[in-house]
Amino acid sequence: MNVIKGFATTFKHVLEESVTLQYPEQVRPFQQRYKGRHHLRRYDNGLEKCIGCSLCAASCPADAIWVEAAENSDEERYSPGERYAKTYEINMLRCIFCGYCEDACPTQAIELGHEHQLSFTDRRDVIFTKEMLIDPVPAGGQDTPQQVAPGAFNRSIPDMENPK
Amino acid sequence: MVKIYIDDREYDVPAGMNLVDAAKWHADNDIPVFCYHPKMEPVGMCRMCLVQQGAIEKDRATGEVVLDEHGQPKVRWMPKLQTACTQRVTDGMVIRTNTAEVDQARQNVIEFLLTSHPLDCPICDKGGECPLQNLTMEHGPGMSRMQFQDKQHLDKHVPLGDLIYLDEERCIQCARCVRFQDELVGDDVLAFHERGRRLQIITNSNPGFDTYFSGNTTDICPVGALTTADFRFGARPWELTEVPSIDPFDAAGSNISLSIRLDRDFGGKAMIKRVMPRQNESVNEIWISDKARFGHHFTRSENRAQSPMIRNANGQLMQTTWEEALKSVASILKAAGKDVAAIAGSQMSNEDLWALREVMSAVGSTRLGAWPITHAGADLVAQVGVGVGSNLGDLGKGDAVLIIASDLEEEVPIWRLRLKLAKERGVFLAVANARHTRMEDFATACLRYDYGMAAHFLSNLRAENPDLAQQLAQANNLIILTGAEGLSLDGSRALMQAAANFLIETGHVGKPNNGLLSTFPGPNGMGQYYMGFTPENTQDIMINPPKVLIVAQADLYHDDPSASQWVHEVETVINLTLFADETLSHEAHTILPIQSFAERDGTFTNGERRVQRFYTAQGPIADALPAWQVLSRLGEKLGRGKAKLSAATVMADIAKNVPAFAGVTYKEISNVKRQFPDVGGRDLYYGGTAYQNRGGLGVQLKTTAESGEAINTAPVELVNAPRSQAGQMLIVPTTVLYNRERTFLPSALMHPRVMMPYAEINSADAAKLGIKSGDVVEIVADTMRVRVKAHVNGGAPEGSIVLPRHLTTEAVPMTMTLGRVSKVD
Secondary structure, three states: OHHHHHHHHHHHHHHOOOOOOOOOOOOOOOOOOOOOOEEEOEOOOOOEOOOOOOHHHHHOOOOOEEEEEEEOOOOOEOOOOOEEEEEEEEEOOOOOOOOHHHHHOOOOOEEEOOOOOOOOOOHHHHEEOHHHHEOOOOOOOOOOOEOOOOOOOOOOOOOOOOOO | OEEEEEOOEEEEEOOOOEHHHHHHHHHOOOOOOOOOOOOOOOOOOOOOOEEEEEEEOEOOOOOOEOEOOOOOEOEEEOOOOEEHHHOEOOOOEEEEOOOHHHHHHHHHHHHHHHHHOOOOHHHOOOOOOOHHHHHHHHHOOOOOOOOHHHOOOOOOOEEOOOOEEEOOOOOOOOOHHHHHHHHHHOOOOEEEEOOHHHOEEEEOOOOOOOOOOOHHHHHHOOOOOEEEOOOOOOOOHHHOEEEEEEOOOOOOOOEEEEEEEEEHHHOOEEEEEEEEEEOEOOOOEOOOOHHHHHHHHHHHOOOEOOOOEEEOOOOOEEEOOHHHHHHHHHHHHHHOOOOEEEEEOOOOOHHHHHHHHHHHHHHOOOOEEEOOOOOOOHHHHHHHEOOOOOOHHHOOOOOEEEEEOOOHHHHOHHHHHHHHHHHHOOOEEEEEEOOOOHHHHHOOEEEEOOOOOHHHHHHOHHHHOHHHHHHHHHOOOEEEEEOOOOOOHHHHHHHHHHHHHHHHHOOOOOOOOOEEEEOOOOOOHHHHHHOOOEHHHHHHHHHOOOOEEEEEOOOHHHHOOOHHHHHHOOOEEEEEEOEOOOHHHHOOOEEEEEOOOOOOOEEEEOOOOEEEEEOOOOOOOOOOEOHHHHHHHHHHHOOOOOOOOOHHHHHHHHHHHOHHHOOOOHHHHOOOOOOOOOOOOOOHHHHOOOEOOOOOOOEEOOOOOOOOOOOOOOOOOOOOOOOOOOOOEEEEEEOOOOOOOOOOOOOHHHHHHOOOOEEEEEHHHHHHHOOOOOOEEEEEEOOEEEEEEEEEEOOOOOOEEEEEOOOOOOOOOOOOEEEEEEEOO
16 A cells, blocks of 8 residues: 555656756746855946945955055046055955945945856966956946046045935 | 042042043043144144033132032032143042033034045045044944035045145044144144135145155044055055064164055065054154155065076176075185175164174174264264163253254154254254254254364364353253264264263263264164174275175165275175165175065164164065075084074074173063053044054163263364365265165155255355356266256355265265366356
């Protein structure tokens, strides 16, 4: 009897729809909140949002981020305001994808995206540089460094809103 | 001592002490301040230090303390809150700092300051060590009621000078920078402009912010309004590691702190991001000169020597290993017999010098020369120098200081700052020189003598200036501070002897704040003497060049126009150097790259004979090694026992062998104690971002006068100034702070402040020679020929040309000489 009971269960499941996905041909849809590899964002005009303040590095519990800042000029402008990130690196081996950097960022320059295929064969490949992290220049925007009119971009932090 | 009550606890504090200082020092109660600074007079501008103040009520008739119904002393409170910074403690003062009213007042002040503060803390260099940020977190309202559109948007990038930038939005108008320049430095180059909310800081000098102390304003600025061009966006303060070090440029030996951080562009090694002052109240208080602050770039110069080089048979310098290089040098030294000499620069540490001396004794030579050969008489400083425990900050009414033959502001700016303040405390400050120097602006008495006659002037002081002599002789404490301007080496010795004699005769030796000081070039002039290196030996080496010469950190060709002549006579030159591009490298047989002060540890002995320690900060440059290590390994090859493994063990050797250093250990040099004012703690608002001293206060070596030996005067061997023949003039080399020395030139941000080569010519001479200001003149003397711009003014006495050293690429004589001047068409 027990044998028949057992086979009944088996046959029942055979007829059910499979939950296994044929990854990588098939990919499960991501939740919006999924925390994958980081992106450095740009404004619509192509300027980088990152101002090199290093707060992401300070908040990082895994000490995965390395930032070195430098000063903008109107002839060679990377970001609005005075300061930009000359060097921006994330060591993906150290990163625990907690998203604290995202929270700390005063300009919403760093965001964790959905990319999760981060395998590698050389440890040196795991250090993502600024060039690898930054978004492509949006349509209508200009690549950095830009030459801009003097005094056009003198605010590093986007204007704050009045208390409601 | 008086009794005061802070937050209902009783404290004994000295009467008349500033309340903020007293609360911090005696009660460990941090009263928040923005405008008050313990080194400056209070102004009560920011209102942050409001406290509830009262006094214990006393019966007017009987003087008895009035008691309330509980039997407690009755306190009569002031009707409103008082600014603590403008109060001096009195007996029975009662202070409350923790009431709701005080909290509310602090919150209001913070809110008011933030009405127009930009809050761009993420990109602000001060963010993370900002008094406004910290006090907002501690006392601020926590919520903003501000309309952000109402914030003023002002210029965020105003260069006040080449070194300091002003962010007009961030300024909270505390006037600390203005007061620092005015009250403490005496260079009144900053001022307030406009009124009310438009109030801004401006500079009223040309070039802007023209002072040697501008960097200190960024330390005491309680917001990020003033930032340095050097550190701008260099790192966030919390990422920096502070390494204690010593200013490598002058005899004051200012205590500094090197802020280091790893850097991609420096090969991922630790790199100096900025130089900050470190508190040592006996040496530099909490101030440093701009040269100390911005002059660190030479340590990373692209011309730094990378690896040992030996000249091969074809006369080409070839890279080699340390082992090979040292083997070769050892065999050269052995082959030379005793015909070996050494010249050591004054940036060599005590350990380096000792190791060099060991090498020299291994080959049996005692020809140890000090470089440069400008200042003689270090032995007299060792005998009758200022006593142990001396502090220029302790001088006051009834004391006297004589500055002679020195342009102190250019030679040792920190001493100039501290003596200016001493004069304001009532010190009789006499300045004697052959020309006007900046120090005269702050002097009580200014005296003139002819160039070359400084020693005559001082020897005959009693006869010719009896009033002055009396003033000095009768002073409670007397310091004579000598330079070597307008003197030959012998003249410098005569001056030192004359000064020593005066001090001995008037009994001003062997006590703190009494004795002789000299502006030795470089940070370790006294160390050179204690290790046996003297300028007289160097003179002898120049006259009788040896077969083998070891040159250690001495830029012979850049300092001495006659170098090409006498160095040629040396068969083999072994050059221990920081820089590969020295002219000497063309002649050297072996180049041994050594490390600068930033890359290793060691000690310097400053002009007050204080042995102070610097620590390893920056990452090493290629194969360079500390000089003591190189020389100690060389010593091993020459049979002087095992090479030393650390600078501390070399110091142990020094302590064993040099009597003055007996008992000196790294441990003792590194001792610290609490200093007033208590700056550099968590409360950055009190003293600015100057650092607490954690690296050691140093050990002052005893003078012979203090160790109980009898000190006798010695006859002064007066040297007459060279007589000029027809058409000749006295060429007087002087020191300027910002110059083109190899250790300063790599600091590119200082370039706009370095003068173009010039010479000062007296207007009478200029008229005779047909020279106008701005003309190019050629000056020829001995082996020197330089072309410089003429400055015609009253600065140079008639018959003499004041020619600053190290402004031209060609060498200028180290000491006074005769020469001819002609106009170049």
